[in-house]
Amino acid sequence: GHHNVQRLSTVYTSMGMSNADRGAPLWKEKRDTWASVCDDCHSPRFARENLQAMxxxxxxxxxxxxxxxxxxxxxxxxxxxxxxxxxxAPDWSGQHIWS
Structure with missing residues (x-):
């Protein structure tokens, strides 16, 4: 497997630290893209459970x-x-520093 998560490191950054609905249809394509990183070596369940934990x-x-x-x-x-x-003032970066 490639385990190259760096190529996808900006997939969720636009969401920042907000309480966005990460299960919304808008993010399905992005989530599927992330899951594809894992599918060479791991089961779909592994990717799903780890993305859910994150x-x-x-x-x-x-x-x-x-x-x-x-x-x-x-x-x-x-x-x-x-x-x-x-x-x-706090949050000068617009909450993107931890994204």
């Missing part, structure tokens, strides 16, 4: 990320925090 990890990370920003927002709303200077 989706769940991304969803969990996205939820943690969202929860963290809600805590900061609540601190600001209750006057317990100070606004961050614009030149130091």
């Amino acid at each position: 989706d769940e990890a991304c969803k969990d990370a996205g939820m943690k990320y969202t929860e963290t920003f809600k805590v900061a927002e609540n601190l600001m709303l209750h006057g317990m925090g100070e606004p961050m200077p614009k030149d130091l």
